[in-house]
Amino acid sequence: xxxxxxxxxxxxxxxxxxxxxxxxxxxxxxxxxxxxxxxxxxxxxxxxxxxxxxxxxxxxxxxxxxxxxxxxxxxxxxxxxxxxxxxxxxxxxxxxxxxxxxxxxxxxxxxxxxxxxxxxxxxxxxxxxxxxxxxxxxxxxxxxxxxxxxxxxxxxxxxxxxxxxxxxxxxxxxxxxxxxxxxxxxxxxxxxxxxxxxxxxxxxxxxxxxxxxxxxxxxxxxxxxxxxxxxxxxxxxxxxxxxxxxxxxxxxxxxxxxxxxxxxxxxxxxxxxxxxxxxxxxxxxxxxxxxxxxxxxxxxxxxxxxxx
Amino acid sequence: xxxxxxxxxxxxxxxxxxxxxxxxxxxxxxxxxxxxxxxxxxxxxxxxxxxxxxxxxxxxxxxxxxxxxxxxxxxxxxxxxxxxxxxxxxxxxxxxxxxxxxxxxxxxxxxxxxxxxxxxxxxxxxxxxxxxxxxxxxxxxxxxxxxxxxxxxxxxxxxxxxxxxxxxxxxxxxxxxxxxxxxxxxxxxxxxxxxxxxxxxxxxxxxxxxxxxxxxxxxxxxxxxxxxxxxxxxxxxxxxxxxxxxxxxxxxxxxxxxxxxxxxxxxxxxxxxxxxxxxxxxxxxxxxxxxxxxxxxxxxxxxxxxxx
DNA sequence: AGCATTCAGTTGTCAAAGTCAACTATTTCA
DNA sequence: TGAAATAGTTGACTTTGACAACTGAATGCT
Numbered sequence: 001x002x003x004x005x006x007x008x009x010x011x012x013x014x015x016x017x018x019x020x021x022x023x024x025x026x027x028x029x030x031x032x033x034x035x036x037x038x039x040x041x042x043x044x045x046x047x048x049x050x051x052x053x054x055x056x057x058x059x060x061x062x063x064x065x066x067x068x069x070x071x072x073x074x075x076x077x078x079x080x081x082x083x084x085x086x087x088x089x090x091x092x093x094x095x096x097x098x099x100x101x102x103x104x105x106x107x108x109x110x111x112x113x114x115x116x117x118x119x120x121x122x123x124x125x126x127x128x129x130x131x132x133x134x135x136x137x138x139x140x141x142x143x144x145x146x147x148x149x150x151x152x153x154x155x156x157x158x159x160x161x162x163x164x165x166x167x168x169x170x171x172x173x174x175x176x177x178x179x180x181x182x183x184x185x186x187x188x189x190x191x192x193x194x195x196x197x198x199x200x201x202x203x204x205x206x207x208x209x210x211x212x213x214x215x216x217x218x219x220x221x222x223x224x225x226x227x228x229x230x231x232x233x234x235x236x237x238x239x240x241x242x243x244x245x246x247x248x249x250x251x252x253x254x255x256x257x258x259x260x261x262x263x264x265x266x267x268x269x270x271x272x273x274x275x276x277x278x279x280x281x282x283x284x285x286x287x288x289x290x291x292x293x294x295x296x297x298x299x300x301x302x303x304x305x306x307x308x
Numbered sequence: 309x310x311x312x313x314x315x316x317x318x319x320x321x322x323x324x325x326x327x328x329x330x331x332x333x334x335x336x337x338x339x340x341x342x343x344x345x346x347x348x349x350x351x352x353x354x355x356x357x358x359x360x361x362x363x364x365x366x367x368x369x370x371x372x373x374x375x376x377x378x379x380x381x382x383x384x385x386x387x388x389x390x391x392x393x394x395x396x397x398x399x400x401x402x403x404x405x406x407x408x409x410x411x412x413x414x415x416x417x418x419x420x421x422x423x424x425x426x427x428x429x430x431x432x433x434x435x436x437x438x439x440x441x442x443x444x445x446x447x448x449x450x451x452x453x454x455x456x457x458x459x460x461x462x463x464x465x466x467x468x469x470x471x472x473x474x475x476x477x478x479x480x481x482x483x484x485x486x487x488x489x490x491x492x493x494x495x496x497x498x499x500x501x502x503x504x505x506x507x508x509x510x511x512x513x514x515x516x517x518x519x520x521x522x523x524x525x526x527x528x529x530x531x532x533x534x535x536x537x538x539x540x541x542x543x544x545x546x547x548x549x550x551x552x553x554x555x556x557x558x559x560x561x562x563x564x565x566x567x568x569x570x571x572x573x574x575x576x577x578x579x580x581x582x583x584x585x586x587x588x589x590x591x592x593x594x595x596x597x598x599x600x601x602x603x604x605x606x607x608x609x610x611x612x613x614x615x616x
Numbered sequence: 617a618g619c620a621t622t623c624a625g626t627t628g629t630c631a632a633a634g635t636c637a638a639c640t641a642t643t644t645c646a
Numbered sequence: 647t648g649a650a651a652t653a654g655t656t657g658a659c660t661t662t663g664a665c666a667a668c669t670g671a672a673t674g675c676t
Binding site: 001002003004006007008009010011012013014015016017018019020021022023024058059060110111112114115116118119120122123124125126127128129130131133134135136137138140141142154156157158159160161162163164165166167168169171172173177178180181182184185186188189192193209237238 | 309310311312314315316317318319320321322324325326327328329330331332350366367368418419420422423424426427428430431432433434435436437438439440441442443444445446448449450462464465466467468469470471472473474475476477479480481485486488489490492493494496497500501517545546
């Protein structure tokens with residue numbers, strides 16, 4: 001079981017947010033429809049065509065309750081019952097033209113209410129924080145769905161973010177201490193300081209607005225002429241198993257080739273097993289190994305090279 | 309009004325979390341008490357002694373409903389009505405011994421439910437993320453209350469965090485670009501690289517588990533012997549106006565004196581008005597000014613010095 | 617093919633939750 | 647001092663939610 005302090009924080013948040021949701025729902029009292037009617041209408045609007053069972057599932061409502069509610073909405077000419085097709089147990093439902101009007105109205109109302117209650121009182125910086133935290137919670141708790149992966153250059157603030165994330169991640173996963181954060185702060189500072197844009201690039205992997213991973217390429221510090229170095233490859237645990245690491249490495253290799261490098265090398269630790277398998281599959285070959293004590297741990301450093 | 313994309317994200321989150329809360333509340337159906345009874349019992353347990361009106365306020369419940377509910381709980385010997393004192397309109401309420409037992413039981417149940425539904429399926433890293441995001445949302449949306457301010461050394465990951473936060477903050481507040489982030493990444497890397505612990509220290513201001521601000525002191529780069537430099541003072545917008553900046557500066561000055569420095573200097577920009585007023589109040593004197601173009605903006609750099 | 621099981625949806629029955637207005641006894645404040 | 651506000655109660659009512667029993671259709675198993 002989780003840490004008591006964490007559980008306490010989660011419960012505090014749940015109580016707090018229950019209250020917030022209550023406040024937001026108060027706005028609905030003005031309308032001709034009840035709250036659960038509005039919810040059903042919203043679901044139908046979003047889904048286009050669904051069945052009663054689907055709505056009950058996503059809303060967590062009782063099927064009996066929903067049955068009556070749908071009946072009411074049908075009699076009000078807001079919901080239309082389509083002819084049964086395929087599975088003749090279920091009845092396809094859709095909004096009528098009027099229903100879509102009502103949905104539009106509800107959406108506008110809810111948007112306004114959410115904006116004025118939650119966002120407007122905050123500064124833009126705080127708004128960004130709030131939205132970011134919400135996106136994070138959704139990403140952590142919702143079922144992962146296939147969202148598009150984007151590789152792009154870093155935005156302002158993301159260098160710090162990458163340092164932060166990797167420092168915490170390897171601290172928890174590998175037990176590495178602050179020395180690691182110190183090292184990577186320098187590594188990122190050096191990357192930024194490296195001259196020009198020729199031959200160096202950093203990619204941020206983004207999924208649904210979240211940073212899902214990153215890597216960068218720059219001229220190797222002390223290698224032969226024409227050697228690129230791949231550094232700071234990492235994938236957020238939340239987004240692992242979707243081939244993001246391989247995508248990042250592939251992108252880096254493509255870039256290194258296009259930039260005229262003759263080979264690309266990297267330094268990693270053998271305890272990072274999933275990274276190693278990505279390098280192997282990408283064609284990297286183990287060139288050298290050496291034991292060292294860093295970041296408060298006994299490590300086995302490995303140099304991997306891919307000749308083009 | 310806020311950005312449509314932000315509003316959409318907030319609404320998505322609200323729908324999502326409404327569902328989550330519904331799932332968590334399902335566990336209550338096993339108990340002898342109803343959900344709102346449990347809520348009231350929880351509130352009374354937490355508050356010790358309150359009145360009906362207070363509970364109605366914090367729970368967002370109807371006073372009529374609560375009146376009947378309290379009546380029921382009193383007849384079940386879970387809640388005791390204390391003799392009216394002071395304001396004779398209101399009736400002080402408290403849990404009986406039995407009520408406290410029930411509350412204890414509820415808490416254990418809710419804790420278990422929250423843990424197994426939300427925390428246990430996640431890795432420790434993700435758990436930390438989740439709790440952090442929840443704490444952030446609470447801090448952003450709840451009324452600020454006087455919580456204790458702690459000044460402490462940075463934890464693993466916080467150097468990156470400080471870089472990230474300041475880069476985003478000044479990007480949004482002052483329009484500074486990535487150059488600023490590049491610069492401060494280097495500054496923090498240099499701080500970490502500076503020799504020994506004598507004469508250098510970094511403080512993180514923490515409020516309710518959130519980083520509220522930070523500053524550090526190290527030997528001045530190119531000053532005379534015995535000169536300390538104060539750098540990277542910042543306070544989170546959310547926590548401004550509570551004297552955190554002044555506390556950080558005071559701590560830094562005390563430290564610099566105790567470390568044997570003869571004076572302390574700092575470099576800032578005159579557009580950072582609230583910081584300037586903190587320096588002035590702490591006794592710093594403007595030593596030099598120079599215009600420069602940095603971070604994509606025309607700035608007026610200022611050197612301030614405090615001789616001990 | 618035959619039969620038990622599962623699933624979508626409906627209906628009946630209740631209990632609980634929530635809304636609204638009217639009312640008393642205090643307290644506050646102009 | 648008197649009008650307005652506050653804490654709490656009571657009555658009348660609607661909506662929500664829970665649960666069991668039921669029909670008709672699909673699925674799975676042997």
